[in-house]
Amino acid sequence: MSKDNILYSIIGLLAGLILGFVITNSINRSNNSPAMTQPATSDAAQPGALPPDHPPLSASPGAGSDTGGPPAEVMAVIEKARKEPGNVEAQVQAAALYSQIGRYQQALEVYEKAYKVKPSDFEVLRGLGNVNFDLKKYPESERWYQQALKVKPDDANVRTDLGLTYYLREPRDLDRAISTYREVLQKSPRHEQALQNLTQALIAKGDREGARATLGQLQQVNPSNQALDQFHAELEK
Numbered sequence: 001m002s003k004d005n006i007l008y009s010i011i012g013l014l015a016g017l018i019l020g021f022v023i024t025n026s027i028n029r030s031n032n033s034p035a036m037t038q039p040a041t042s043d044a045a046q047p048g049a050l051p052p053d054h055p056p057l058s059a060s061p062g063a064g065s066d067t068g069g070p071p072a073e074v075m076a077v078i079e080k081a082r083k084e085p086g087n088v089e090a091q092v093q094a095a096a097l098y099s100q101i102g103r104y105q106q107a108l109e110v111y112e113k114a115y116k117v118k119p120s121d122f123e124v125l126r127g128l129g130n131v132n133f134d135l136k137k138y139p140e141s142e143r144w145y146q147q148a149l150k151v152k153p154d155d156a157n158v159r160t161d162l163g164l165t166y167y168l169r170e171p172r173d174l175d176r177a178i179s180t181y182r183e184v185l186q187k188s189p190r191h192e193q194a195l196q197n198l199t200q201a202l203i204a205k206g207d208r209e210g211a212r213a214t215l216g217q218l219q220q221v222n223p224s225n226q227a228l229d230q231f232h233a234e235l236e237k
Contacts, residue, residue: 081110088118095127104134122151126158133161138169156188160197167201174205190221199227203234211235 074097081087081094091114098107108131114124129144145162149155163180166173181198184191195218202211215231 085113086117088114088121088124091117092121092123092127095131099127099131099134104131107131108135120151122148122155125151129158129161133165136168138165141165154187156184156191156194159184160191160194163194163197163201167197167204172204174201177201178205189217192218192221192225195221196225196227199231203231208235 077090077097078094081090084090091110095107095110095114098104098110108128111124111127111131114121115128118124125144125148129141129148132138132141132144142162142165145158145165148158149162152158159180163177163184166177166180178198178201181194181201184194185198188194195214199211199214199218202208202214211231212235215228215235218225218231219228
């Protein structure tokens, strides 16, 4: 059996898994939640948020995906990608579907196929960054985000994700994370996730004065941000 056939033979299993996932996801998930949606680290405070277009690690919808449909539509997306290997959009949708249910390795394989067809496609490059991020391969994720930014250098969300790859890797590179978030804020000073993640990184670095200044900006942008209380508590210690 070929690799492609093995990859797409799990269509039936995917349909069943997605049924359960969609029910839970419809209750629990909000793309705009400012809560931390990254793997836990040793820090007590974990309020930094991913950009809106980088989904939570347990639910990673890619560009153009729609997981709210019935299983027949789910199977149609994957079958279309199998039959049309040169259709980059179909590959991206199928990869996003695998990511949606946490099958990141399968998603990676499909994104890699799409990359061979269209290596300069922004959604493919961003998807490769996202899925490597979800696999906790942060240096590899950094590489793909950097390539995506060559295509769209002003994409604030991807650049914020890039900053997280520095923050989460072992050992952390706080200086690069901080400088990357500040690059975002130079062009998008009200970018909530960048402000939030920068505040977290400054706290981790021990720059309490800088963190307080950034926290004030974050509070102005969104007084209801769920991380505010936790940040204030950290800075009052």
